[in-house]
Amino acid sequence: MQPIFIANGDMDAIPRWVIQYGKGIRKDVLVVSKWLMAYDDDYRKKVLQNIKMRDLNAGKDDYENLSDYVDDLTTHILTNSSRPVYMGCGTDINFFKKAGIEDNMYLV
Numbered sequence: 001m002q003p004i005f006i007a008n009g010d011m012d013a014i015p016r017w018v019i020q021y022g023k024g025i026r027k028d029v030l031v032v033s034k035w036l037m038a039y040d041d042d043y044r045k046k047v048l049q050n051i052k053m054r055d056l057n058a059g060k061d062d063y064e065n066l067s068d069y070v071d072d073l074t075t076h077i078l079t080n081s082s083r084p085v086y087m088g089c090g091t092d093i094n095f096f097k098k099a100g101i102e103d104n105m106y107l108v
Contacts, residue, residue: 075099
């Protein structure tokens with residue numbers, strides 16, 4: 001089962017994509033940029049289709065703050081994916097507390 005790595009942003013995702021596509025290393029991991037999912041509808045749809053998940057019922061225009069939308073998208077994947085999901089180490093612990101999943105997260 002292909003694991004998912006949710007990157008915090010471009011500086012977290014791009015080096016991983018370069019290693020995957022440029023060097024062919026760890027192509028078994030789906031690297032997902034949570035901010036790119038929020039900004040680019042086509043990218044988000046492809047990611048969700050790849051992991052066989054439905055989209056959120058609300059879109060980015062339904063949120064006052066884009067970061068709340070990003071958090072909801074990320075939480076949606078973390079709580080509903082049948083695949084193992086990993087997060088970039090720069091994720092604020094308050095995100096996990098707000099999502100109610102801090103007891104399910106482990107530093108590895």
